[in-house]
Every structure is written in C-alpha cells, then in structure tokens.
Amino acid sequence: MKIDLSQFRQIFLIESEDHVASMEAGLLALRSAPDDIELLNGIFRSAHSIKGGAGSFGMTSLVRFTHSLESLLDRLRTSEMQATDLVIDILLRSVDQLRYLLSAGADAEMPLDALELNEQIDGLTPSDSALAEVAPEETRLAVLDEREIRLYTVEFRPDRNLFSSGTNPIVLLRNLAALGTVSCCHLHTEDLPLLADLDPAQCYLSWTVELASLCAEAELREVFEFVDHLAEINIQCVDPSRHPDSAPATVTGTPGTLAARPASNRSPVAAQTKSIAKKTDSNGESGSIRVAISKVDRLIDLVGELVIAHVMTAQMVESFEPSCLPKLREAVAAMERNTRELHERVMGIRMLPVGTLFQRYTRTVYDIAQVTGKQMRLEMSGEETEIDKSMLELLGDPLIHLVRNAADHGIETPEVREAAGKAEEGVISLRAFHRSGRIVIEISDDGAGIDTEKVRIKAIQRGLIGPDSELDDEQLRMLIFEPGFSTCEKISDLSGRGVGMDVVRRNVQQLHGTVALDSERGIGSTVSIELPLTLAILEGLLVRVGDRTLVLPLLSVIETVPLRNEQIVRVAEQGEVVVIREESIPLLRLSRFLGLAPETASTDRASEKAGNRRLAVIVEAGKRKIGLVVDELLGQQQVVVKSLERHLRKVDGLMGATILGDGCVAPIVDVGGLAALNLFATQPTFKVSQQHVPSALSARAV
Amino acid sequence: MRKVMIVDDSVSMRQMVGYTLRQGGFEVIEAEHGQDAMDKLQGSAVDLIITDLNMPVMDGITLIENVRKQPNMKSKPILMLTTEGLATKKEQGKAAGATGWIVKPFDPEKLLQTVAKVLP
Numbered sequence: 001m002k003i004d005l006s007q008f009r010q011i012f013l014i015e016s017e018d019h020v021a022s023m024e025a026g027l028l029a030l031r032s033a034p035d036d037i038e039l040l041n042g043i044f045r046s047a048h049s050i051k052g053g054a055g056s057f058g059m060t061s062l063v064r065f066t067h068s069l070e071s072l073l074d075r076l077r078t079s080e081m082q083a084t085d086l087v088i089d090i091l092l093r094s095v096d097q098l099r100y101l102l103s104a105g106a107d108a109e110m111p112l113d114a115l116e117l118n119e120q121i122d123g124l125t126p127s128d129s130a131l132a133e134v135a136p137e138e139t140r141l142a143v144l145d146e147r148e149i150r151l152y153t154v155e156f157r158p159d160r161n162l163f164s165s166g167t168n169p170i171v172l173l174r175n176l177a178a179l180g181t182v183s184c185c186h187l188h189t190e191d192l193p194l195l196a197d198l199d200p201a202q203c204y205l206s207w208t209v210e211l212a213s214l215c216a217e218a219e220l221r222e223v224f225e226f227v228d229h230l231a232e233i234n235i236q237c238v239d240p241s242r243h244p245d246s247a248p249a250t251v252t253g254t255p256g257t258l259a260a261r262p263a264s265n266r267s268p269v270a271a272q273t274k275s276i277a278k279k280t281d282s283n284g285e286s287g288s289i290r291v292a293i294s295k296v297d298r299l300i301d302l303v304g305e306l307v308i309a310h311v312m313t314a315q316m317v318e319s320f321e322p323s324c325l326p327k328l329r330e331a332v333a334a335m336e337r338n339t340r341e342l343h344e345r346v347m348g349i350r351m352l353p354v355g356t357l358f359q360r361y362t363r364t365v366y367d368i369a370q371v372t373g374k375q376m377r378l379e380m381s382g383e384e385t386e387i388d389k390s391m392l393e394l395l396g397d398p399l400i401h402l403v404r405n406a407a408d409h410g411i412e413t414p415e416v417r418e419a420a421g422k423a424e425e426g427v428i429s430l431r432a433f434h435r436s437g438r439i440v441i442e443i444s445d446d447g448a449g450i451d452t453e454k455v456r457i458k459a460i461q462r463g464l465i466g467p468d469s470e471l472d473d474e475q476l477r478m479l480i481f482e483p484g485f486s487t488c489e490k491i492s493d494l495s496g497r498g499v500g501m502d503v504v505r506r507n508v509q510q511l512h513g514t515v516a517l518d519s520e521r522g523i524g525s526t527v528s529i530e531l532p533l534t535l536a537i538l539e540g541l542l543v544r545v546g547d548r549t550l551v552l553p554l555l556s557v558i559e560t561v562p563l564r565n566e567q568i569v570r571v572a573e574q575g576e577v578v579v580i581r582e583e584s585i586p587l588l589r590l591s592r593f594l595g596l597a598p599e600t601a602s603t604d605r606a607s608e609k610a611g612n613r614r615l616a617v618i619v620e621a622g623k624r625k626i627g628l629v630v631d632e633l634l635g636q637q638q639v640v641v642k643s644l645e646r647h648l649r650k651v652d653g654l655m656g657a658t659i660l661g662d663g664c665v666a667p668i669v670d671v672g673g674l675a676a677l678n679l680f681a682t683q684p685t686f687k688v689s690q691q692h693v694p695s696a697l698s699a700r701a702v
Numbered sequence: 703m704r705k706v707m708i709v710d711d712s713v714s715m716r717q718m719v720g721y722t723l724r725q726g727g728f729e730v731i732e733a734e735h736g737q738d739a740m741d742k743l744q745g746s747a748v749d750l751i752i753t754d755l756n757m758p759v760m761d762g763i764t765l766i767e768n769v770r771k772q773p774n775m776k777s778k779p780i781l782m783l784t785t786e787g788l789a790t791k792k793e794q795g796k797a798a799g800a801t802g803w804i805v806k807p808f809d810p811e812k813l814l815q816t817v818a819k820v821l822p
Contacts, residue, residue: 003725003810005718012714041758048756049712052785055807056718063807164770166779166801168822175819201776226802226820 005056010288012053016102019046021359024095028362030083040077043091047073050098061110062101068121069094075125089370090120092363149212151238152180152220157188157206158231164201167227173207175223180213210238289389291349299349302342309335343638347537352392354432354441355383360396361403365428368407375425376411378403382432387439391511391531395441398504402443402527403428405501410447410525420522422446438513438555439533444526450519452476458485477517481505509672512553512655538641540658540668542634543617546596550630551639551658551668558618558625560633578616578627585618589629593653593674621675628669637661641668653677704821707742709733709753709765710783715806719752719783722810726817736760740768747774750821752781752804755791763791763798770799779820783808 026043033039051066072091075081097114110118154176158169173185186208193204213220217235224233313331316324358380365378387395411417411426418424431442452473459465459479471479479485483502508515512532519525532538532555540551567578568587576587616627639658644651644667655670706728708719720730731748733739735757751769755762762782769775779801784792792803801820804813 003722003814005721005810008714008718008721011717015712015714045711045756045758048785049715052754052783052806053712053714053718055785056715163777164799165796166770166777166799167820168777168779171820171822223819229796 009057012057013102014288014290016050016053016098019050020095020098020102021356022046023098024092024363025359027088027091027095028366031085031088034083034088035079037077040073040083044070044073044077047098050102058106059101059108060106061104061108061114062098065094065097065101065110065114065118068118068125069098071125072121081124087124090117090124092366093117094121149180149214151183152209152211152213152217153234153236153238154209154211154220155206155234156209156224156231157233158203158227160202160204162203162227162230165227165230167230169203169205169207172223172227173209176209176211176220179215179220179223180211182209182211184210289350295345295349299342299345302338302345306335306338306342309338343537347388348386350389351386352389353384354387354392355380357392357396357399358383358430358432361400361430364400364403365407368404372408373413374407374411375414376407377425377427379427379429380431381429385432385434385439387432387531388533394507394511395529395531398507398529399430399441399443401501401504403430406443406445406447406525410445410449412448416448435530439531441529441531442526443529444524446524449521449523449525450477450480450517451521455479477519480517481515512670512672514672537638538668539636540639541617541636542660542666543590543628543630544632544634545590545594545630548594548596549634549660549664549666550590550594551666552617552619552628553655553668553671554636556619556621556671558620560615560617561627563614563616563629580618580627583625585616585625585627587616587627587629588674590669591629593677619671621671624675626671626675628674639666639668703727703729704750705729705731705748706750706752706817707731707733707739707748709736709739709751709757709762711735711754711757715754715783718810719808719813722808722813723752723817725810726814728817734759736762736765736768739765743769743772743775747778750779750781750817751775752783752817754783755795763794766795766798766800781816781820 023043023046026039026046030036030039030043047066047070051063051070054062054066069091072081072087076083076087081087093113094117097111097117100111101108101114156169156172156176158167162169176182188206188208189204191204191206192198198204211220217237220235221233224231227233309331313328313335316328316331320328362378365376368374369376406428411428412420412422414424417426426445426447428443428445431440431444433440455476456465456471459476459482460467462485464479464482464485465471481501481504483500485500485502505515508529508531514530516528516530517525518528532553539554541554541557543550543552561578561580563578567580569577569579569584571577576589577584578587579585615630615633617630617633618625618627639660641656642658643656644654651667653670653674654667655673657665657667660666706723708716708723708730709732710716710719711734716732716734720732723730731742733742736753737760739751739753740760751765753762753765757765760768766780766782769778769780780799782792782795782800782803783806784795784803785806795803802816804816
C-alpha cells in the first residue's frame with residue numbers, strides 16, 4: 001500500500017504561514033519582555049511544527065534551517081541564553097528566511113543569506129550544531145547479502161513494570177514470530193507469586209523463543225525497540241560457526257543505534273514526496289481560503305432549508321389550487337429569506353479580519369526604526385473588522401507604502417520630536433472600522449505633517465502646477481497623489497522605491513475605494529482609505545438611459561434631481577454644468593458614454609414637452625461630484641457583480657455587469673472610472689469639483 | 703474498528719497521521735493538545751494514542767502521565783511523535799509511560815508498521 005501525503009502540502013504551507021506570522025509577532029513582543037517563557041514557548045513550538053512538517057514534504061533546506069533555529073530557541077526558553085536585541089534581530093531575519101524557504105518549494109537550495117544566518121545561529125549554539133550534522137547522515141541497517149536461514153534463541157525478560165508503558169508482551173512475541181518460524185517457545189513462570197500476592201499490574205513472566213528466520217539479528221532486535229529500557233533481551237544466533245563474524249558485528253543493539261535508525265528512512269520518503277510536491281506547485285497556492293467550520297455549518301443548514309422550501313413550492317405547483325396561494329406566497333417568502341441569507345453568508349466566507357494584514361506592519365515599522373534610529377511604535381485597532389479576501393490581498397501593497405511613508409517621512413527623529421515638545425517615541429496607528437456601509441482604514445502618524453510649501457515647490461519643479469497657481473493647502477496636499485511626485489529630498493530605500501502615492505491611489509481605486517488625506521504641520525497626517533464591503537455584491541440603483549438599463553452603485557449616489565433647462569449652464573465649448581443650490585456640478589450624459597444618439601439641450605426640451613423630463617443622478621466620484629443624466633429611475637436592488645473581462649476587454653467606466661431578474665444583462669457603472677474618462681469635454685473649475693459633501697449627510701433621494 | 707487518537711497542535715500533522723491511519727483501517731479521533739485529548743477521553747477509551755510532545759495548554763509528557771492515571775487507559779499503548787535529536791524528550795516520555803515513538807517526518811508505511819508493533 002502506498003500512502004500519498006502530498007495532498008497535505010497545501011495545508012502545511014498555510015499553517016506554516018500562520019506559524020511564521022505568529023513567530024514574528026512573538027519576537028516583536030519579546031523585545032519588551034525578553035524573559036517571557038510563554039512567548040518563547042510559543043515561538044519554539046511554531047519553529048518546531050514547521051520543521052516537523054517540512055520533512056514530510058522533502059523540504060530539506062527548510063528542515064536544516066529550522067533545526068538550528070530550534071536549537072537556539074530551545075536555549076532561550078530554557079534560559080540558557082538571553083533574548084538580547086542581537087538575538088531577536090537574528091531571529092527576525094530568520095523569520096524572513098523561513099518565509100522564503102516556505103515559498104521556494106521542495107528542492108530549493110539554501111540561499112546565501114540563510115546559510116549566513118545559519119552560521120550565526122550555530123555560532124550562538126555551538127554544541128547543538130553538531131546534531132544538525134548528524135541528522136541527515138544515513139545510518140543503514142545491516143542487510144544480509146545471502147538470504148540464509150538462521151536459528152536464533154531470543155530471551156525476553158521484561159521488568160515487572162512492563163505494563164506501565166502500555167506494552168503488551170503478546171504483541172511483541174507475535175511480531176517476533178512473524179519474522180520466521182517458531183520452533184519452540186518457553187514460558188518461564190518461576191517468578192509467579194502465590195495468587196494472594198499477585199499484582200495484576202505487574203509482569204511476572206518471561207519467554208525464550210527459538211526461531212528460524214531469514215532476518216538479520218538487528219531486525220529481530222527491532223521488535224523490542226520500544227522496550228529496551230523495560231526488558232532484558234538476549235539474542236543469540238544458534239549456529240554461529242556458519243557465520244563467524246555476523247553475530248557480534250551486526251548485533252549492535254544499543255538504544256542509540258536503534259533510535260537513529262528511522263533516520264535512514266528519510267531519504268526515500270524525501271525523494272518520493274519531492275516529485276509529487278512539484279506537481280502540486282502548479283496548483284497555485286493563493287487560491288485557497290480557510291473558513292471557520294461554524295460558517296460552513298450554517299451554510300449547510302441554509303441549503304437544507306432552501307431544499308425544503310423548494311420541495312414545498314414544487315408540491316404546491318404540482319397540485320395548484322387558488323386556495324394554496326397564501327401558502328405558496330409563504331413558501332416563496334421563505335425561499336427569498338433563505339436565498340438572501342445564503343447570499344450574505346457565502347459572501348461572508350470571503351471575509352477575513354484585517355488584523356492578519358495589520359500584523360505584518362509591526363515588523364515594517366520595527367525595521368525602519370532600526371535603520372533610521374527613530375523611535376516609534378505601531379498601534380492597531382479594529383483588527384477584527386472583516387474585509388473581502390481579494391481586497392485584503394490587493395490592499396497589502398498600498399498599506400505597506402503608507403506605513404513606510406509614515407515611518408520614514410512622517411515620524412521625526414527623537415531630537416526633533418523632543419525639540420517640538422513631543423514624546424520621543426512616535427506613534428503610527430492603523431485603524432479599521434465601518435462607516436455607513438463601507439470599510440475605512442486609517443493610517444495616521446503623530447509626525448511632522450506635510451509641508452505644503454515643499455509640496456508646492458516640488459509640484460512646480462515637476463510641472464504639475466504652474467508657478468502662479470493658487471491652490472489651498474488641501475489641494476496642495478492632494479498633489480502628492482499625482483504620478484511622479486516625491487517630496488523626500490533623498491530617496492531612501494525604505495519608501496522611495498519609485499512607487500509613489502499615485503500607485504496607492506490607483507490601487508485603492510481599483511478596489512472601488514477612495515483615498516483622503518488630512519495633515520497638519522507639526523501634528524501629523526492621516527490617510528483614510530474607504531472601501532466597499534465586498535467587490536462581489538453591491539446595492540445598485542437601476543436607471544434607464546435610452547432603451548438600456550444601467551446600474552449605478554447606490555453608495556456613490558448622493559441625490560437625484562429633475563433636470564430643468566434653466567439649471568443647465570454651458571461652459572465654454574460643450575461642457576455642461578448643472579447648478580444645484582448654488583453649487584455647479586458637471587453633467588455627464590450617459591447616452592453619450594453608451595454611444596447612443598446624442599442628446600442635447602434641444603432634445604431635452606423635446607422630451608420635456610413630451611412630459612418625460614430627464615433626471616440628473618448626482619454621484620460622488622472620489623471627492624468630486626458629477627451629475628449623470630438619465631431618462632428614468634427604475635428602482636433599487638442588490639446586484640451581483642460579474643466581471644466582464646472574461647468575455648470582453650476591459651471597458652473603462654464599467655466595473656462589470658449584472659444579470660437582472662428578467663435575464664437581461666445590465667452594465668454596472670464605475671463612477672470613479674467614468675469621471676476619469678473626462679467625457680465632459682471641458683474641465684469644470686477645480687474649486688467647484690473639490691467641494692466635498694459628506695456622504696453620511698447626503699439625502700439619497702430616489 | 704479500532705480507534706486511534708492523534709494529538710498534535712499542527713493541523714497538517716494531524717491530518718497526515720489521521721489520513722495514514724484511516725488508510726490503514728483505523729478509526730481516528732483528533733485532539734489539538736493534551737487537554738483536548740483528556741477531554742475527549744472522558745467516557746470513551748481509545749485503543750492507541752499517538753501524541754506530539756510540544757503542544758500548548760498541555761504538553762505530550764503531561765498527557766501521557768495523566769492518561770496513565772486513568773483506569774481504562776492504564777495499559778493502552780501510547781506512541782510519541784518526536785523529531786530526531788531530542789533524546790532527552792524521548793527518555794522523559796518513556797519515563798512518563800509512553801509505549802514507543804514515531805519519528806517526524808514519518809513514512810506512512812513505517813507509521814502503520816509501528817502501530818502494528820504496539821497494538822494487540
């Protein structure tokens with residue numbers, strides 16, 4: 001029977017990622033509590049588990065690396081060594097190597113950095129390194145060349161307390177017998193006491209077995225592998241004259257040899273799993289998701305209820321009478337309830353707490369503090385806030401950039417901070433919370449804030465604004481999100497990696513989110529990222545444009561107003577703005593976006609005469625408002641966002657499509673993307689478009 | 703069907719050992735750590751326990767000691783899951799009442815052989 005364990009590789013890798021993350025968190029916590037045994041035990045266990053599993057998948061480099069790491073950790077937790085900053089630093093770097101080795105697959109060579117670290121670690125734990133050398137060595141069992149039958153006499157004298165180890169002597173004898181043919185088995189009963197004195201928990205018996213076998217003596221001895229401390233075992237080859245050397249030479253039945261013996265099994269296993277591991281590599285490792293069992297159980301319940309509701313409905317339809325109608329309604333309502341809950345729960349499966357993401361940045365901040373000599377710490381709140389898994393993955397890069405920015409550019413050196421009357425240690429905080437149906441992630445620091453004068457000079461240098469442009473502080477600050485902008489005088493390898501804030505903004509916009517920046521000189525900066533709960537489902541406003549139905553994400557809709565001709569002002573060439581409560585909002589005719597017959601002010605008049613007044617749906621795109629001209633509002637419903645890209649190329653201004661109740665496909669407008677398309681023909685003035693209406697206050701008049 | 707309990711805080715290790723045992727025709731009960739194992743042993747005995755040694759909440763050695771105090775488990779075999787090089791641990795386990803050991807990383811066939819070695 002071949003048992004293939006490669007299917008567990010994926011689970012091992014996911015689990016190890018968790019172990020690595022908790023090691024990292026543990027090590028960072030260890031800095032302020034270097035004697036915390038519980039922390040050390042936890043870190044040790046993580047390394048130990050990785051090592052234990054890695055061997056099963058032939059990840060030899062990983063086994064070697066974790067082995068020395070484990071020795072070091074063992075010394076720390078037994079207080080033979082102190083967790084000094086140097087040691088913690090080595091361990092943190094080891095964590096990086098673990099990550100690499102885990103991702104590198106089975107037959108990865110040990111990278112130079114890892115070898116170097118290994119040496120450093122072995123330098124710290126001199127005696128244990130010898131073990132590492134021994135481990136991979138192969139200790140082969142003596143195998144008989146000639147398959148000749150030998151006669152053995154095996155004496156087995158167990159200690160009285162043999163049973164305390166859970167050993168059953170009959171099993172041992174049976175195993176021994178299986179190795180050959182037993183010609184004789186003597187049971188020695190001379191130690192048996194009188195029945196009155198007999199303790200059934202003690203073993204008073206011993207045996208002598210005569211056995212004819214093809215096996216080598218070591219194989220016989222292996223039967224007693226686990227009881228060598230609990231029994232006296234004598235094995236004699238009865239006819240030693242035929243094999244003068246064999247008996248003493250191969251009979252090295254010391255516990256040491258036997259204990260080392262299983263190591264010889266490593267190679268074949270490693271080779272076997274290695275080839276399989278390669279196959280599983282291609283399956284893609286990011287494609288899996290871990291779900292709490294309770295969530296799955298609830299789903300199964302719901303599906304059960306749904307099946308019941310379906311059966312009920314089907315029965316009623318089979319033998320339908322008008323009197324059944326109320327019951328049918330009820331059944332349909334139950335199905336609807338179940339479907340909606342199922343929907344929510346299925347979406348919930350994709351939701352993961354942001355804490356997993358936040359955790360990484362403690363390390364980032366630590367590293368930057370080490371390099372720059374600044375003092376700072378990362379504070380987190382709302383780690384339990386759940387967010388769609390795919391968003392979590394896409395958020396990783398923008399957030400790391402923002403955290404780096406805060407640590408590298410925001411927080412000042414201890415001297416500067418002291419001079420400014422602030423605490424020497426700077427604080428960067430990461431917060432996650434819900435706000436009106438969206439998730440907000442805030443990265444703030446209590447650092448220097450953004451120097452708008454520097455921003456202005458830089459922006460002029462880069463040609464982003466003219467030398468005489470009049471921009472207020474907020475507008476100046478927003479300039480850092482423009483492509484090709486970097487205010488840091490010298491590019492450090494920490495944050496100035498050529499990835500600018502524009503990339504942050506672009507990534508967030510890809511997630512249909514918005515970025516806002518708030519900063520005060522000398523007090524600090526806060527970047528808020530606002531994201532929809534999930535990318536897969538949204539509350540939509542269905543509108544008609546010509547004969548088409550479009551979906552607008554309801555969250556970006558501020559209000560809907562009937563469009564009166566006198567409200568529309570034509571600016572310069574073809575740009576139109578609508579003036580609502582003295583605010584000018586650029587108008588975008590969706591018919592034009594869809595490529596339908598162009599509508600103009602005159603067609604507006606015509607349709608107005610016919611009693612069909614057009615409407616402007618005022619939407620929020622980032623911080624600006626635009627008015628989308630539509631013919632009719634059809635209603636509001638939850639829609640499932642389907643990607644278009646599998647079928648079409650990427651269409652700017654659309655985030656996808658959905659299938660409506662009647663089976664029609666309706667495109668879903670990406671408001672931010674649409675605004676960026678600039679179909680207004682003329683740019684509205686900066687001033688107006690920057691006016692911000694807090695979405696919480698807006699009336700979503702539908 | 704004979705019941706084997708596998709005690710390990712590592713999910714992958716538990717699943718691998720569990721899978722191997724099921725392939726070998728055993729019923730498998732999983733426990734996350736010593737305390738979990740003790741809880742699951744209340745009222746139902748198993749034919750064999752395979753346990754990791756390094757675990758949170760209750761480690762393997764303590765588990766073995768506790769199991770040996772339980773009348774219905776007093777003489778049942780217990781195998782330790784150990785990594786090489788930790789000879790002292792192995793000795794501690796033996797002293798606590800372990801029947802034998804399986805070395806990690808384990809070879810599935812060898813694991814079943816070892817189980818056969820201690821199970822009546």
